[in-house]
Amino acid sequence: MTASCAESLRQRNFGVVTGHEPKKRLSESTRLLAARYLSGEIGRTMDVAHCAIDPDFFLTLPSANRVYAEAIRLIATHAPLRIEQDELLVGAATLREATWHRVPLLRHSYFGCANFNDAPDAFRRAITPDALVSSVSHTTLGFDRVLAVGYAGIRRELEARLNRVGLDPDARDFLESMRSCLDAADIWHARYLRELDRLIAEAPDEETRRHFSTVQCAAERVPANPPQTFHEALQALWLAWDFQRLCGNWSGLGRFDRMLGPFLWKDLADGRITLDDARELIAHFWIKGCEWITADGQGSGDAQFYQNIVLAGVDETGNEIANEVTDLVLDVVEELHISDFPIAVRVNSKTPRRLLERIARIQRLGGGIVAIYNEDRIIPTLTRFGYPLEEARSFANDGCWELLIPGKTCFAYQPFDALKLLQDTLGLGAVPLGHEYPDFESLYAEFRRRLAFSLTSLVNASSRSHHPTPLVSLLVDGCIESARSYYDLGPKYTVLAPHPGGLPDVANSLLAIRELVYSERRLDLRTLVDILRADWEGHEPLRQSLHARGLFYGNGHPVADAMMQRVFDDFTALVAQVHDRLGILRPAGISTFGREATAFLPHRYATACGQKKWDVLASNFSPTPGTDTNGPTAIIRSHCAMDFSRLPCGTALDIRLHPSSTSGEAGLAAMVTLMQCFISLGGIFMQLDVMDPDLLRDAQAHPEKYPNLVVRISGWSARFGTLAPEWQRMVIEHATGKRES
Numbered sequence: 126m127t128a129s130c131a132e133s134l135r136q137r138n139f140g141v142v143t144g145h146e147p148k149k150r151l152s153e154s155t156r157l158l159a160a161r162y163l164s165g166e167i168g169r170t171m172d173v174a175h176c177a178i179d180p181d182f183f184l185t186l187p188s189a190n191r192v193y194a195e196a197i198r199l200i201a202t203h204a205p206l207r208i209e210q211d212e213l214l215v216g217a218a219t220l221r222e223a224t225w226h227r228v229p230l231l232r233h234s235y236f237g238c239a240n241f242n243d244a245p246d247a248f249r250r251a252i253t254p255d256a257l258v259s260s261v262s263h264t265t266l267g268f269d270r271v272l273a274v275g276y277a278g279i280r281r282e283l284e285a286r287l288n289r290v291g292l293d294p295d296a297r298d299f300l301e302s303m304r305s306c307l308d309a310a311d312i313w314h315a316r317y318l319r320e321l322d323r324l325i326a327e328a329p330d331e332e333t334r335r336h337f338s339t340v341q342c343a344a345e346r347v348p349a350n351p352p353q354t355f356h357e358a359l360q361a362l363w364l365a366w367d368f369q370r371l372c373g374n375w376s377g378l379g380r381f382d383r384m385l386g387p388f389l390w391k392d393l394a395d396g397r398i399t400l401d402d403a404r405e406l407i408a409h410f411w412i413k414g415c416e417w418i419t420a421d422g423q424g425s426g427d428a429q430f431y432q433n434i435v436l437a438g439v440d441e442t443g444n445e446i447a448n449e450v451t452d453l454v455l456d457v458v459e460e461l462h463i464s465d466f467p468i469a470v471r472v473n474s475k476t477p478r479r480l481l482e483r484i485a486r487i488q489r490l491g492g493g494i495v496a497i498y499n500e501d502r503i504i505p506t507l508t509r510f511g512y513p514l515e516e517a518r519s520f521a522n523d524g525c526w527e528l529l530i531p532g533k534t535c536f537a538y539q540p541f542d543a544l545k546l547l548q549d550t551l552g553l554g555a556v557p558l559g560h561e562y563p564d565f566e567s568l569y570a571e572f573r574r575r576l577a578f579s580l581t582s583l584v585n586a587s588s589r590s591h592h593p594t595p596l597v598s599l600l601v602d603g604c605i606e607s608a609r610s611y612y613d614l615g616p617k618y619t620v621l622a623p624h625p626g627g628l629p630d631v632a633n634s635l636l637a638i639r640e641l642v643y644s645e646r647r648l649d650l651r652t653l654v655d656i657l658r659a660d661w662e663g664h665e666p667l668r669q670s671l672h673a674r675g676l677f678y679g680n681g682h683p684v685a686d687a688m689m690q691r692v693f694d695d696f697t698a699l700v701a702q703v704h705d706r707l708g709i710l711r712p713a714g715i716s717t718f719g720r721e722a723t724a725f726l727p728h729r730y731a732t733a734c735g736q737k738k739w740d741v742l743a744s745n746f747s748p749t750p751g752t753d754t755n756g757p758t759a760i761i762r763s764h765c766a767m768d769f770s771r772l773p774c775g776t777a778l779d780i781r782l783h784p785s786s787t788s789g790e791a792g793l794a795a796m797v798t799l800m801q802c803f804i805s806l807g808g809i810f811m812q813l814d815v816m817d818p819d820l821l822r823d824a825q826a827h828p829e830k831y832p833n834l835v836v837r838i839s840g841w842s843a844r845f846g847t848l849a850p851e852w853q854r855m856v857i858e859h860a861t862g863k864r865e866s
Contacts, residue, residue: 147459147460147462147490148456148459148460149460150401150404150456150460151404151405151408151457151460151461152405154211155211155405155408155409155412156460156461157211158209158211158212158409158412159408159411159412159415159461159463161209162412162413162415162416162418163415163418163463163832163833164418164832165418165419167207167209167415167416167418168415168416168417168418168419169419170207170219171219171220171221171224171417171419172205172219172220172221173220173221173222173229174199174200174203174204174220174222174229174230175203176199176203176230177199177230178192178195178196178199178230182195188295188298188302189591189593190298190299190302190593190595190610191298191302191305192231192593193228193231193302193306193593193594193595193596194302194303194305194306194309194595195305196228196229196230196231196372197228197305197306197309197372197595197596198305198308198309198312199230200220200229200230200309200313200371200372201309201310201312201313201316201368202309202312202313202316204219204220204229204313204371205217205219205220206219206316206317206320207219208317208320208321208324208340210333211336212340212409212412212413213339213340213343213356213405213406213409214340214343214344214359214360214363214406214409214410214413215317215321215340215344215360215364216313216317216360216363216364216367216368216413217367217371217413217416218367218370218371218416218417219371220371222373223260223370223371223372223373224417224419224430226259226260226262226373226375227258227259227260227373228258228259228260228372228373229371229372229373231258259592260372260373260374260375260592261373261374261375261376261592261594261597261611262374262375262376262430262431262524263431263523263524263525263527263536263537263538264374264376264377264523264524264529264534264535264536264597265376265377265378265379265433265521265522265523265524265529265531265532265534266366266369266376266379266531266532266597266600266601267531267532267533267600267601267602268362268365268366268378268379268384268532268600269379269380269383269384269531269532270532270600270602271348271361271362271365271600272351272352272358272361272362272384272385272388273351274351275347275348275349275350275351275361276307276310276311276348276349276350276365277349277350278351279307279599279600279605280304280307282605283300283303283304283307283599283605284304286300286605286606286608287300287301287304292608296608296609297608299595299598299608299609299610300605300608302593302595303595303596303598303599303604303605305595306595306596306599307599309596310348310364310365310368311349313368313371314344314348314349314364317344318341318344318345321337321340321341321344322341324337325337325338325341343356343357343359343360344360344364347360347361347364348360348361348362348364348365352388354388354391354392354397354398355385355388355389355391355392355397355398355403355406356398356406357388358384358385358388359385359406359407359410362378362384362385362410363410363413365600366378367413369596369597369600370430370432372596374596374597375430375431375432375524376431376432376524376597377431377432377433377434377435377521377522377523377524377531378432378433378434378466379434379435379521379531379532380435380436380438380446380519380521380531381434381435381436381450381454382436382437382446382447382448382450382451382454383440383446385450386446386448386449386450386451389403389448389449389450390448390449393449400449400453403449403450403453404453404456404457407450407453407454407457408457408460408461411454411457411458411461411463411465411466412461412463414432414463414465414466415463415465417430417465418465418844429838429841429843430465431523431524431525431841432465432466432467432524433466433467433468433469433521433522433524433525433526433840433841434454434466434467434468434469435468435469435470435471435498435521435522436451436454436455436468436469436470436471437451437470437471437472437476437480438470438471438472438473438498438500438518439471439473439500439504439518440518440519441515441516441518441519442515442518443518445475447480451480452483454468455483455484455487455495458487458494458495459486459487459490462490462492462494462833462835463494464492464494464835464842464843464844465842467493467494467495467496467837467840467841467842468494468495468496469495469496469497469498469522469526469810470484470495470496470497470498471497471498471500472484472497472498472499472500472800472804473499473500473501473804474501474804474805476804478797481797481800481801482793482797484497484800485787485793485796485797485800486793488787488796488813488814488815489782489784489787489788489792489793489796489815490815491784491814491815491816491834491835491836492814492834492835492836492837492842493812493813493814493835493836493837493842494835494837494842496526496777496810496811496812496813496837497800497803497810497811498520498526498809498810499803499804499807499808499809499810499811501804501807502769502770502807502808502809503517503520503528503775503809504517504518504520505770506769506770506771506772506773506809507520507528507773509770509773510704510710510712510773511704511710512530516530516533517530519531522840523536524840524841525716525718525839525840525841526775526777526810526840527622527714527716527774527775527840528712528714528773528774528775528809529618529620530617530618532600532601532602533601533602533603533616533617533618534601534616534617534618534619534620535588535601535611535612535615535616535618535619535620536620536622537588537620537621537622538621538622538623538624538714538716538774539583539586539621539622539623539624540624540625540626540716540717540718540720540724541579541583541623541624541625541626542625542626542627542720542724542725542728542729543576543625543626543627543628543630543631543692543696544626544627544630544631544634544725544729544732544742545627545725545728545729546572546575546576546579546631547572547631547634547635548657548729548730548732549575550568550571550572550575551650551654551657551733552654553654553657553658553730558650558651558654561650562650564643565638565639565642565643568638568650569635572631572635573695576625576695576696576699577699580623580699580700583621583623584623584700584703584706584711585706585707586621587621587707587709588612588619588620588621588709589612589613589614590612591612592612593610594610594611594612595610597611598610598611598615601615601616602616602617603615603616603617604616614708614709618710619708619709619710620709620710620711620712620774621709621710621711622710622711622712622713622714622774623700623711623713623714624714624715624716624774625696625715626715626716626717626720626721626725626743626745627717627721627725627742627743628689628692628693628696628715628743628746629678629679629689629742629743629746629747629748629749630732630734630736630742630743630749631692632678632685632688632689632691632692632693633676633677633678633685633688633732633734633749633752634732634733634734635688635692635733636676636684636685636688636734637671637676637732637733637734637735638650638653638733639688640674640676641653641671641733647667653733656731657730657731657732657733658730658731660730660731660737660738661731661735661737668735669735671734671735672735672751672752675752675754675755677734677748677749677752677753678748678749678752678763679747679748679749679752679753679755679759679760679763679764680748680752680753680754680755680759680760680763681755681758681759681762681763682763685763686762686763686766689763689766689767690766690767690768693767693768693771694768694771696713696715697713697768697771697772698771700712700713701713701771712772712773712774713771713772713773713774714772714773714774714775714776715745715746715772715776716745716746716776716777716839716840717743717744717745717839718745718838718839718840719744719838719839719852719855721741721742721743721744721855722741722851722852722854722855723851723852725742726739726741726851729742734749734752736749740858741854741855741858741859744777744779744839744855744859745776745777745778745779745839746764746767746776746777746778747760747764747777747778747779747780748760748763750858750859750861751861757780757782757799758799758802760778760780761778761780761799761802761803761806761808761811762802762806764778764808765803765806765807765808769807769808769809772809775809775810776809776810777809777810777811777812777839777840778803778808778809778810778811778812779812779814779837779839779859780799780811780812780813780814781814781815781816781859781860782796782813782814782815782816783815783816783817783818784815784816784817787815796813799811799813800813812837814836814837816836816856816860818857818860818861820834821834821836821845821853821856821857821860822857824845824846825845825850825853825857828845828846829846831845831846832844832846834846836848836856838852838856
């Protein structure tokens with residue numbers, strides 16, 4: 126073991142820094158393999174594709190689907206293989222372009238060569254550059270179908286559809302492109318089996334030969350056929366998921382324990398496997414999920430590839446599914462602290478305290494790797510929106526935390542800044558204040574009109590694009606039957622959800638305006654607008670007096686919560702007027718996903734509730750930093766004062782806790798109580814993140830000391846040292862509630 130691997134193994138865990146040492150259950154070889162992946166050693170072996178589509182291929186003016194399928198064939202045929210000596214699973218996404226949210230080969234085929242410029246004009250007009258290279262994310266594909274029927278079952282469905290009469294040329298072209306992608310997956314799989322043959326033949330000793338033979342035995346039947354053992358099921362899931370990933374598609378995995386539990390039960394009953402063996406296999410799955418770690422910081426950080434996993438909760442019939450796989454996953458995450466598979470555990474009022482304590486023990490290690498969904502709120506909300514009960518019970522996420530039906534949904538959302546709408550109403554934008562607004566209600570009515578105008582443009586937009594998606598469409602219900610692609614209303618559900626950010630900042634600002642201008646008449650609205658335009662310069666006592674009042678969302682204050690509820694109710698009522706349009710569902714959601722520190726920030730002014738320009742404001746549907754002064758229980762009470770049955774796409778509550786508040790059995794019990802409170806009061810999704818701001822500042826100054834310090838961002842986890850400076854600042858300010866210099 127190299128010195129760098131040993132250091133990575135020692136420092137990979139935030140819990141070691143905070144004094145919460147996790148229990149060690151895994152073998153030393155597995156722990157060292159994890160250290161190699163976490164150090165970026167494996168990720169740095171990725172390479173760009175060194176082949177391109179033959180220019181002669183374009184002489185027939187192939188469709189976008191045919192071009193895409195040809196790229197997938199070449200990827201499967203030429204992508205570098207990787208089999209590490211100690212791994213128990215095979216398959217690797219080895220092309221660097223895939224980590225850039227691109228389909229490998231396509232950019233090189235069109236823009237790195239003369240092919241695209243030399244292509245016939247008709248083709249160039251029909252295909253845009255974005256359509257050629259962009260891949261799919263914000264989805265959870267139907268990997269359960271691979272485990273149920275294998276690629277062979279999907280192929281039979283595809284052939285049956287092709288053999289039916291009535292297909293137009295475009296539909297046939299699409300289905301045949303899907304078949305080509307399925308052929309490509311078989312090519313990639315066969316290459317790995319041949320490589321295992323070589324490794325077995327050249328093994329230097331019997332132990333190595335037995336190891337590779339075991340790996341080959343688990344891989345040779347799947348994913349072409351349904352798996353028969355737990356090892357085969359894990360291998361089938363990995364190969365199906367990682368081939369999508371190799372080709373640039375970033376999918377969540379969905380309900381991991383729901384899919385794999387039955388295979389483990391059967392193996393345990395037959396005496397084929399032990400829980401310790403199963404834990405090692407799951408650990409190798411988690412380790413291989415780190416294959417894209419390179420320690421290259423960019424924007425929202427390394428590890429942000431939308432590969433979320435959902436655990437526990439009820440099945441389609443309403444029975445709890447938490448099983449041995451659930452516990453083993455939590456064992457692995459607790460010990461290895463791998464953040465690349467962020468976990469959301471589905472909980473409800475009947476969830477055993479034992480499971481809540483398991484969640485809390487991992488949460489207090491830091492990093493926000495484990496969050497919770499409240500089924501008691503979510504399932505009725507989804508059925509109220511119109512999903513059948515069985516499908517509502519199967520909900521998962523899109524790669525962050527938005528709610529969808531996995532394997533059946535094309536999902537997208539439409540972010541916009543509600544605070545900017547209010548500030549435009551006040552004349553803080555390019556257009557000065559043009560109305561006197563003699564009373565608060567006239568001001569509020571104008572804000573509501575602007576909100577309605579923005580939503581009108583959003584609900585009349587379409588999510589349909591020209592991006593070819595034959596590979597993704599193979600694992601989405603409806604695409605084969607309808608012979609339409611993922612982005613062409615092929616899935617059973619297509620969702621385009623309006624998502625405002627800054628609603629807590631809007632409510633706080635409206636309340637401050639109502640009190641200062643209209644109730645107390647301490648100043649008129651134009652004067653307040655001038656103060657905000659000047660960033661509170663010369664009016665610090667007034668600004669501080671606003672903070673001293675504590676009239677902010679997140680403190681359990683009925684007046685502040687009532688204003689938040691009014692804004693929330695008006696937004697959700699407006700969206701609810703259009704359940705679907707253009708064949709697309711329009712469920713309301715609320716999110717920021719870090720835009721409060723990036724896209725929104727440059728366009729905002731100082732707020733009427735006392736924040737200055739460039740302050741990082743509310744994340745998702747959480748309190749504005751620095752305004753919550755009554756503790757996490759008050760935050761939950763304020764948050765859950767909203768009627769979340771009106772929010773079918775969901776929202777997130779982000780709560781940061783200092784390590785000192787989570788120590789010992791008392792700290793553990795307090796975290797469990799917070800989760801129980803959230804469930805009973807009707808929240809949707811909560812992210813508890815234990816972080817020490819001083820440690821974060823030290824990591825900002827000395828990233829080499831904390832190579833695998835993990836923080837929760839907004840639906841994903843990231844290694845702190847790989848975040849861009851503005852993202853690091855946002856994390857620290859959310860933790861402290863204070864502006865960082």
